[in-house]
Amino acid sequence: MNKGQLIEAVASELGTSRTQAAKAVDAVLRCIQRGVRDSDGVTITGFGTFQKKSRAGRTVRNPATGSPMVLEPSMTVGFRPSQALKDALAETAALPRG
Amino acid sequence: MNKGQLIEAVASELGTSRTQAAKAVDAVLRCIQRGVRDSDGVTITGFGTFQKKSRAGRTVRNPATGSPMVLEPSMTVGFRPSQALKDALAETAALPRG
DNA sequence: CCTCGATCAACTGACCCTTGTTCATCAGGC
DNA sequence: GCCTGATGAACAAGGGTCAGTTGATCGAGG
Numbered sequence: 001m002n003k004g005q006l007i008e009a010v011a012s013e014l015g016t017s018r019t020q021a022a023k024a025v026d027a028v029l030r031c032i033q034r035g036v037r038d039s040d041g042v043t044i045t046g047f048g049t050f051q052k053k054s055r056a057g058r059t060v061r062n063p064a065t066g067s068p069m070v071l072e073p074s075m076t077v078g079f080r081p082s083q084a085l086k087d088a089l090a091e092t093a094a095l096p097r098g
Numbered sequence: 099m100n101k102g103q104l105i106e107a108v109a110s111e112l113g114t115s116r117t118q119a120a121k122a123v124d125a126v127l128r129c130i131q132r133g134v135r136d137s138d139g140v141t142i143t144g145f146g147t148f149q150k151k152s153r154a155g156r157t158v159r160n161p162a163t164g165s166p167m168v169l170e171p172s173m174t175v176g177f178r179p180s181q182a183l184k185d186a187l188a189e190t191a192a193l194p195r196g
Numbered sequence: 197c198c199t200c201g202a203t204c205a206a207c208t209g210a211c212c213c214t215t216g217t218t219c220a221t222c223a224g225g226c
Numbered sequence: 227g228c229c230t231g232a233t234g235a236a237c238a239a240g241g242g243t244c245a246g247t248t249g250a251t252c253g254a255g256g
Contacts, residue, residue: 001133001140002255006126009133013125024122027111028104029145035099035107037187042099045222045233047127048175052187056210060247063205069247075187076245077146078212079177082233089135089150089173100222143200143256154243158214161238169214178245180200 036077048081134175146179 001009003025011021032050035042041051057073099107101123109119130148133140139149155171 001137003142004255005137006129006133006140006142009129010122010125013129014121023112024108025126027108028123028126029142031104031107031111033145033183033186035104037189039099039103042104043222043234044101044104044127047131049234050177053211055246058209058246060209061207062248063207064248066206068208071247074184076184077177077179077187079148079175081175084233085131086172086174088131089175102222141201141255147201151244153213156213156242158242159240160215161213161240162215162217164239166241167214176244182200 044082046082046084048079048085051078051080052076053078142180144180144182146177146183149176149178150174151176 007018007022007025010025011018014021014024016024032042036050036052041049043049053076055071055074055076057071059068060071061068105116105120105123108123109116112119112122114122130140134148134150139147141147151174153169153172153174155169157166158169159166
């Protein structure tokens with residue numbers, strides 16, 4: 001699923017136009033982004049938690065040349081799905097008869 | 099940041115009421131959830147990729163007792179932030195001069 | 197249009213993940 | 227607005243797994 005399809009789905013959910021849905025999707029994503037950036041994390045009950053995490057620097061190897069290189073510490077975003085989300089996935093994952 | 103604050107932020111972004119923003123947030127999250135569930139993954143350009151991942155079963159240890167236990171394979175959701183998102187974090191993380 | 201994204205290769209070590217309790221906070225309803 | 231149910235975070239310790247690196251290309255999406 002890509003952004004367009006997500007927007008379509010949101011439009012269907014909200015009963016609005018794709019244009020409005022696009023704004024909604026963009027706004028939500030942007031707010032999550034800002035939340036992670038400013039608040040170190042966004043906890044959404046029943047969905048999951050976005051959390052800004054610092055990756056420790058380490059030594060990696062260039063797969064092309066095999067030469068080692070030092071990675072400097074960087075920031076990334078971790079997502080910890082809630083049990084409800086994992087359960088929602090399991091619904092289809094173990095969906096024998098539908 | 100929690101869900102309520104996210105809703106407030108979205109309401110501010112969209113210029114709508116918190117009630118409408120709540121619907122939008124819920125719709126977007128639900129659609130992402132369904133997308134991950136049905137489509138194995140949701141790729142959002144400029145934000146990141148949610149991907150349903152199957153965790154292989156393995157042996158873990160109960161940190162309380164120290165006794166090993168066998169984990170059965172399960173599903174989880176991985177989030178791979180886009181470079182743009184990581185860059186957005188870096189803006190504040192390494193904000194040297196402003 | 198044209199950029200973003202996924203792919204693939206070998207390798208390394210950082211990080212996730214488990215249990216279980218408990219408190220605090222959050223979301224929801226009237 | 228307040229009460230209540232429920233969800234989530236922290237901690238401790240160890241091991242197995244997965245992420246991450248370069249770089250060019252193809253494909254699709256915005």
